[in-house]
Amino acid sequence: YELWITDGTQDGTKMIMDFNASSQSSSYRGHYAALEDKLFFSLFNQNTASYDIWVYNSSTEQAEKLNDVVASEDIAQTELLGTFNGKVYFTGSVGTAHFLWETDGSSEGTTAIFEFDEQLSATASSNLVSTQNDYLVFSTISNGETEFWRTNGTAAGTFKLSASGSALSSLVSIFACNLGNKVLLRCFDSNGEGQLWVIDGTVDGTEKLADVNVFYLNSFPQDQHVPYEEKVIDGVLYFGGITDAAGHELWRTDGTVDGTFMVEDFIPGPDGLSPTSIIRLGNQVLFEGFTS
16 A cells, blocks of 8 residues: 555556555555645654655655655654645654644755644644634644644744633544634534534634534535535535434534524424535525425
8 A cells, every 4th residue: 555646647657655665555644735746645654653744746756754854853753734824734843842843845944833832642633624814723632632723834823722621622523614714623522412613713712602413524525525615605504413402403603602503493303304415506505304
């Protein structure tokens, strides 16, 4: 199992590199970030039992470990986050210190922009990374709890949105989608009860919108192959939400507490209409539902 590239032709389809150089498959993190003619990806290093960030340059058709490019630093325990504002962001440690980094794939373009005040055990998976126009949201794991951060690419603009021990840090969270300049999260408590949360890039704007299990998520984007953008009318997102009292019914949110609620209890009681394939048509929403 290796990384391949193709231009859609047989001659233009080839393996980039046998990274493991053995009969065993290479192990990829599944985190990728594209920047101009470069592809950044995470590959498991069996010697260090951690992931290294690699850079493939399509112009030179060469792949290099980022640590080999940045020879001045020995960056360990790297976790690729994503592309934002013309740079690729990742976390990684030097010695016992853990940093947020930005890179363009060159030595001079790789810089530590923020030092975390605690040792991170890991960064969370890529479904907890979201890029907005002016900030990047990502999550880390420290002392067994998930913490959300935001950065605008500067030290002053990098800070924690949810502190350890907060209501959000104790939940299992899945990235849902972006709504305007906000990020929506599908969350679950220890009893499996669902909650919808929002992040607007500020501490005060990181809050619970409703106690509802959002259906088909982390799949606002994947719900019956309808992109989540096609579920938005005038800044309001329509989705299927499940509660014990009303079952699975049609919900809406504009990213605020007051603007998040069930549209109607179409089938009274816990059975619900089970709306799916929700899609915008002009200023109306079409969806499929079960009446019996």
